[in-house]
Amino acid sequence: MGLIVQKFGGTSVADTAKIKNVAQAVIKEKLNGNNVIVVVSAMGHTTDNLLKLSKEITSNPSTREMDMLLSTGEQISMSLLAMAINEAGHSAVSLTGYQVGIKTENCHMCARIVDIETARVKKLLNEGKIVIVAGFQGVCEGNEITTLGRGGSDTTAVALACAFGADRCDIYSDVEGVYTADPRVIKTAKKLDKISYEEMLELARVGANVLHPRSVETAKPYKMPMRVRSSFKLDDLGTLIIGVEEMELNKPVTGFACDNSQIRIVICDVVDEPGNAAKLFNLLASKDLSVDMIIQSYARHSNNTNDIAFTIAKSDLDKFNSLKDDINNIVKASNILVDEDIAKVSIVGAGMIDRPGIAAKMFDTLATSNINIKMISTSEIKISCLVEKQYGELAAKVLCRAFDLDGAAIADVKGDLPD
Amino acid sequence: MGLIVQKFGGTSVADTAKIKNVAQAVIKEKLNGNNVIVVVSAMGHTTDNLLKLSKEITSNPSTREMDMLLSTGEQISMSLLAMAINEAGHSAVSLTGYQVGIKTENCHMCARIVDIETARVKKLLNEGKIVIVAGFQGVCEGNEITTLGRGGSDTTAVALACAFGADRCDIYSDVEGVYTADPRVIKTAKKLDKISYEEMLELARVGANVLHPRSVETAKPYKMPMRVRSSFKLDDLGTLIIGVEEMELNKPVTGFACDNSQIRIVICDVVDEPGNAAKLFNLLASKDLSVDMIIQSYARHSNNTNDIAFTIAKSDLDKFNSLKDDINNIVKASNILVDEDIAKVSIVGAGMIDRPGIAAKMFDTLATSNINIKMISTSEIKISCLVEKQYGELAAKVLCRAFDLDGAAIADVKGDLPD
Numbered sequence: 001m002g003l004i005v006q007k008f009g010g011t012s013v014a015d016t017a018k019i020k021n022v023a024q025a026v027i028k029e030k031l032n033g034n035n036v037i038v039v040v041s042a043m044g045h046t047t048d049n050l051l052k053l054s055k056e057i058t059s060n061p062s063t064r065e066m067d068m069l070l071s072t073g074e075q076i077s078m079s080l081l082a083m084a085i086n087e088a089g090h091s092a093v094s095l096t097g098y099q100v101g102i103k104t105e106n107c108h109m110c111a112r113i114v115d116i117e118t119a120r121v122k123k124l125l126n127e128g129k130i131v132i133v134a135g136f137q138g139v140c141e142g143n144e145i146t147t148l149g150r151g152g153s154d155t156t157a158v159a160l161a162c163a164f165g166a167d168r169c170d171i172y173s174d175v176e177g178v179y180t181a182d183p184r185v186i187k188t189a190k191k192l193d194k195i196s197y198e199e200m201l202e203l204a205r206v207g208a209n210v211l212h213p214r215s216v217e218t219a220k221p222y223k224m225p226m227r228v229r230s231s232f233k234l235d236d237l238g239t240l241i242i243g244v245e246e247m248e249l250n251k252p253v254t255g256f257a258c259d260n261s262q263i264r265i266v267i268c269d270v271v272d273e274p275g276n277a278a279k280l281f282n283l284l285a286s287k288d289l290s291v292d293m294i295i296q297s298y299a300r301h302s303n304n305t306n307d308i309a310f311t312i313a314k315s316d317l318d319k320f321n322s323l324k325d326d327i328n329n330i331v332k333a334s335n336i337l338v339d340e341d342i343a344k345v346s347i348v349g350a351g352m353i354d355r356p357g358i359a360a361k362m363f364d365t366l367a368t369s370n371i372n373i374k375m376i377s378t379s380e381i382k383i384s385c386l387v388e389k390q391y392g393e394l395a396a397k398v399l400c401r402a403f404d405l406d407g408a409a410i411a412d413v414k415g416d417l418p419d
Numbered sequence: 420m421g422l423i424v425q426k427f428g429g430t431s432v433a434d435t436a437k438i439k440n441v442a443q444a445v446i447k448e449k450l451n452g453n454n455v456i457v458v459v460s461a462m463g464h465t466t467d468n469l470l471k472l473s474k475e476i477t478s479n480p481s482t483r484e485m486d487m488l489l490s491t492g493e494q495i496s497m498s499l500l501a502m503a504i505n506e507a508g509h510s511a512v513s514l515t516g517y518q519v520g521i522k523t524e525n526c527h528m529c530a531r532i533v534d535i536e537t538a539r540v541k542k543l544l545n546e547g548k549i550v551i552v553a554g555f556q557g558v559c560e561g562n563e564i565t566t567l568g569r570g571g572s573d574t575t576a577v578a579l580a581c582a583f584g585a586d587r588c589d590i591y592s593d594v595e596g597v598y599t600a601d602p603r604v605i606k607t608a609k610k611l612d613k614i615s616y617e618e619m620l621e622l623a624r625v626g627a628n629v630l631h632p633r634s635v636e637t638a639k640p641y642k643m644p645m646r647v648r649s650s651f652k653l654d655d656l657g658t659l660i661i662g663v664e665e666m667e668l669n670k671p672v673t674g675f676a677c678d679n680s681q682i683r684i685v686i687c688d689v690v691d692e693p694g695n696a697a698k699l700f701n702l703l704a705s706k707d708l709s710v711d712m713i714i715q716s717y718a719r720h721s722n723n724t725n726d727i728a729f730t731i732a733k734s735d736l737d738k739f740n741s742l743k744d745d746i747n748n749i750v751k752a753s754n755i756l757v758d759e760d761i762a763k764v765s766i767v768g769a770g771m772i773d774r775p776g777i778a779a780k781m782f783d784t785l786a787t788s789n790i791n792i793k794m795i796s797t798s799e800i801k802i803s804c805l806v807e808k809q810y811g812e813l814a815a816k817v818l819c820r821a822f823d824l825d826g827a828a829i830a831d832v833k834g835d836l837p838d
Binding site: 016019020050053054056057058060061062064065066068069071072075076078079080082083084086087093094096098099143144145 | 477480488502
């Protein structure tokens with residue numbers, strides 16, 4: 001008898017009609033002859049509503065109490081799902097993170113799972129029960145309730161799949177799979193049947209909002225096969241995520257992504273002394289400010305200074321602004337520029353390893369459309385370029401065409417060509 | 420240093436503004452130099468909303484999953500209250516029933532508390548923390564979440580007060596105390612400064628919706644002083660509930676209550692055989708149908724039968740109707756009458772013990788107003804009469820006047836005199 005872990009996101013359990021639909025998806029897998037562990041997120045807007053309540057009380061809540069508050073969301077959806085499965089004639093039991101024994105670090109709102117107890121869930125599965133587990137939550141020392149932070153429910157599902165040696169972990173949401181590009185922008189983007197963990201990680205990091213990279217990182221060392229699929233089209237198998245070694249690499253580029261959520265910062269005329277850059281990024285790191293692309297110009301200015309540019313999330317701008325004085329004290333910059341009108345376009349593909357010329361083709365393609373590249377960053381299987389935001393959509397279309405990601409001649413490239 | 424347990428009901432924590440108000444009530448007690456344990460109910464309509472969701476899924480939910488669902492309500496309100504207290508500069512920690520160690524029977528939706536662990540709460544109090552505990556919930560074998568059923572949060576508060584040897588248990592709600600009669604009906608009803616557990620129990624049972632009898636029953640053997648007071652008038656001390664031995668009994672009758680939530684059932688012409696009544700009430704008990712007043716007429720009918728009349732809660736009528744065939748099989752009645760137009764009026768007072776004539780005065784008073792008495796039941800400190808519903812209000816007014824419960828000459832007795 002196989003074991004499948006299924007995870008249903010907030011939109012899949014947004015109301016009781018959708019919860020009944022999820023019950024059918026679970027029962028279908030059970031009737032296939034598999035044991036089933038189900039992980040659920042909170043219903044639709046529950047988490048937002050709870051956050052709103054907390055904000056009405058304080059702008060600076062204790063993270064412990066936030067975990068107490070937010071962990072109720074999954075407890076509501078999982079008990080309702082258990083009722084729906086029971087009502088449909090099958091037997092389900094819901095368990096909180098604590099009741100399963102999902103042990104985490106002693107840390108609130110962003111805890112990592114350190115261990116999962118298996119006894120209770122195994123016993124229930126052996127009794128023929130469908131086990132429903134609250135996503136996003138665990139328990140740390142002293143029976144304190146913790147939550148896992150962003151991507152937490154996906155991570156719970158994958159971690160359970162690994163701990164119980166499941167055959168597969170299915171992540172259900174309102175998207176039908178992983179696409180070569182965002183289908184809302186590139187109408188002819190193709191759904192991928194398969195993608196490797198590595199490629200999925202790069203795509204997730206550069207802004208394809210399908211799956212949180214944390215869950216993929218958890219699956220990768222265990223080679224746990226994952227499926228991204230739609231809870232509204234149960235017969236569609238979605239996209240399988242597996243190890244790169246199990247894939248045939250036909251094409252160098254698998255996917256495209258565009259990220260509009262970043263802003264560029266330029267620290268001008270930093271005095272060129274050893275350690276200045278280290279001091280700067282240590283300061284940012286100490287305030288939990290994640291930096292993505294970084295460029296330090298090698299061309300030293302005549303006054304023995306140079307510029308340092310980097311990108312941060314737009315949502316971190318307030319945090320960054322509060323650090324400006326400290327930054328000036330450290331690096332004695334002449335100016336700090338903030339550029340919000342940027343888009344990061346990326347191509348990803350495990351097949352680009354050892355295939356030179358992919359980067360050159362990307363830069364060429366952009367240049368042919370007169371799109372200026374402001375920054376570049378690369379990994380083994382990814383190339384990202386920062387461009388002006390107004391050209392993000394055009395860049396998407398010309399790059400998808402150039403790297404055969406759109407599956408059809410594109411008729412709808414609009415004439416937003418730059419002057 | 421003293422220890423006070425405070426309990427705040429659903430209306431007291433109905434929104435975030437009210438939660439901030441509760442935080443002030445808690446801090447006020449802390450600034451009085453006391454340690455404080457706070458018990459909270461779910462916010463306003465949270466429980467109703469959760470029940471609505473479950474009803475959309477099934478009419479017959481598993482009680483285990485209902486407990487999983489409903490116990491989230493208190494977890495939300497307690498974490499928000501902890502944030503509000505922290506925001507006001509004091510230090511609070513919220514704990515679920517499980518985290519405290521409120522052990523209950525292995526039973527869902529109506530579990531009784533069997534033990535309370537004190538170590539964790541004591542440690543937090545010794546650190547100067549205000550401890551907030553989820554009302555209404557506990558944990559049984561296998562770390563299963565249980566709820567305590569009706570009156571559960573009041574009971575949690577009193578049980579904690581007893582377990583920790585508190586100086587007092589304050590029950591805050593939207594009423595200002597215990598009144599001699601319902602102030603919405605008897606405008607001049609007086610708030611009592613003190614009342615005994617025994618009297619409070621009788622008043623609670625006969626329909627004064629101030630306090631659930633279960634909490635009073637829990638307090639009584641421990642002689643735990645309770646206060647019923649308003650969360651919106653913090654300077655008002657409300658009503659103190661203490662042992663009858665600590666009270667001076669000046670008046671034979673302390674309070675009046677009118678209960679409109681019952682209906683009368685008459686089983687006509689039951690064959691007068693030994694055990695017939697026992698069979699009837701065993702059947703009702705086996706279906707969890709609580710019976711209140713019971714009268715079996717001693718006057719045997721000419722055909723060797725007599726009538727059995729009793730009252731049940733109006734909300735149990737459907738359940739009762741489903742039993743009619745079984746009842747007919749058992750007692751072979753000629754007819755079963757249901758009378759929904761009744762009101763139960765009661766007077767309560769520990770002072771009526773050994774004071775004959777109180778019952779006679781009550782019957783006289785009703786007769787003088789031409790109010791017919793349909794059934795009577797009594798305890799040591801209570802006399803209840805069933806009357807036609809249309810005379811309930813008039814009965815309230817004449818009885819309060821007769822037993823000096825209104826504190827003033829009543830000008831507003833309306834002329835609803837019966838023909």
